[in-house]
Amino acid sequence: MKKNILIVGACGQIGTELTFSLREKHGNEAIIASDIREGNEDLMNSGPFELLDAMDYNALEEIVAYHEIDTIYLMAAMLSATAERFPMRAWNLNMDSLFNVLKLGKEKKVSKIFWPSSIAVFGPSTPRENTPQHTIMEPSTVYGISKQSGERWCEYYHKNYQVDVRSIRYPGLISWKTMPGGGTTDYAVEIYHKALADGTYTCFLKEDTELPMMFMHDAIRATMELMESDAENIKIRSSYNLAGMSFTPAEIAATIKNHIPEFKIDYAPDSRQAIADSWPYSIDDTEAQQHWGWKAAFNLEKTTEKMLENLKK
Ligand code: AKB
Numbered sequence: 001m002k003k004n005i006l007i008v009g010a011c012g013q014i015g016t017e018l019t020f021s022l023r024e025k026h027g028n029e030a031i032i033a034s035d036i037r038e039g040n041e042d043l044m045n046s047g048p049f050e051l052l053d054a055m056d057y058n059a060l061e062e063i064v065a066y067h068e069i070d071t072i073y074l075m076a077a078m079l080s081a082t083a084e085r086f087p088m089r090a091w092n093l094n095m096d097s098l099f100n101v102l103k104l105g106k107e108k109k110v111s112k113i114f115w116p117s118s119i120a121v122f123g124p125s126t127p128r129e130n131t132p133q134h135t136i137m138e139p140s141t142v143y144g145i146s147k148q149s150g151e152r153w154c155e156y157y158h159k160n161y162q163v164d165v166r167s168i169r170y171p172g173l174i175s176w177k178t179m180p181g182g183g184t185t186d187y188a189v190e191i192y193h194k195a196l197a198d199g200t201y202t203c204f205l206k207e208d209t210e211l212p213m214m215f216m217h218d219a220i221r222a223t224m225e226l227m228e229s230d231a232e233n234i235k236i237r238s239s240y241n242l243a244g245m246s247f248t249p250a251e252i253a254a255t256i257k258n259h260i261p262e263f264k265i266d267y268a269p270d271s272r273q274a275i276a277d278s279w280p281y282s283i284d285d286t287e288a289q290q291h292w293g294w295k296a297a298f299n300l301e302k303t304t305e306k307m308l309e310n311l312k313k
Helices: 013-026 041-045 057-066 080-085 087-106 142-161 187-197 216-228 249-259 272-277 286-292 300-312
Strands: 004-008 031-035 049-051 069-074 112-118 165-170 172-174 200-203 211-215 245-247 264-267
Touching: 004 013, 004 057, 013 031, 013 041, 013 069, 013 216, 057 069, 057 087, 069 087, 069 216, 080 087, 080 142, 080 272, 087 112, 087 142, 112 142, 112 216, 142 165, 165 216, 172 187, 172 216, 187 200, 187 249, 187 300, 200 249, 211 216, 211 300, 216 286, 245 300, 249 264, 249 300
Parallel strands: 004 031, 004 069, 031 049, 069 112, 112 165, 172 211, 200 264
Antiparallel strands: 211 245
C-alpha cells in the first residue's frame, strides 16, 4: 500500500517547517521534499529531495509513481506582494500547480491533498472584524483572486470527483527557521530579525494596520490536525478560516520593546499598505473549532518570546 508523502514547495517558509514536522512524525524516508531549487542544509540533509517545477505535470506524476506517494502537500505559490508585480506569472503558478495535484487526485494516483488558501480571499467589501467563514468575498489582489478561485476548484473536485482535498486560509505566518518571501505580512518576521541585528526597523505598513497572524508552530499543528482528521469531520472542502492572533505593527513593536527596551520603529508605508487595507482585522474560526477541534496556542507575547529566543541562537 502506498504511504509516502510529497511536499511540493518544501523549501519555502511553511514547506520547510512542515517537512521537519512530518519527518519527525513519520520518519525521514517517508517524506519526499521537493522544490524548484534546493533548500537549506538542514532540510537537504534530513531526507529525500527532488527538484520539481510544480507546473510540470509529467515530472510531478513521475515523482508520485516513483516514490509511491499517497498524500501531497502543495505549498508552492507566489504571495500577495510579488503577485501584484507579476500578475500572469502568479496566476499561472498558483492555478496550474493546483490543477496538477487535483488531476492526480481525480485519477486516484494520490488519495489525499493539502492546499493552502489565505485571508487574501477576502476583500474590501468583507466585514473586517471577526470575519466569518461564509461572507462577502471580493478579493482585490491577484493572489486573492487565485486563492478564491482555487477554493472553488477544490470544492468542485471534491463534489464531482470525490477528491479528498483539504485546506486552510492561513493568516500571516511568523517563523524563525525560514524567511517568508513576497507577502504583505512579512513585516511581522523581518521586525524580529532587524530588532536583534540593528535595534531598529522601518515598517512598510502604518502603525495601526491590524492583521490576522499566527505563529508557525500553530500553523503546522493545524495543518497536520486537519489532515489527520476523519474525512467525515471535514465538512468544508473550499478552505477553513483559521485564527491565531491579531495585532498592529505598533503592538508587535511594544512586545519587542519589553525584551529589547532600546528597540526603535518607524513607518514608511509602501504599495503593500493597500493590500493590507483590503484584508480582515481578525478571523472567526468557529467551524474549524467545531469540525476538527482546532484551538490556537500562541498569542503575541508567547510568539515574541519564542522568536527572540530562537533567533538569538
Ligand atoms: C501574504 O502576505 O501574502 C501571505 C498571506 C497572508 O497569505 N502571508
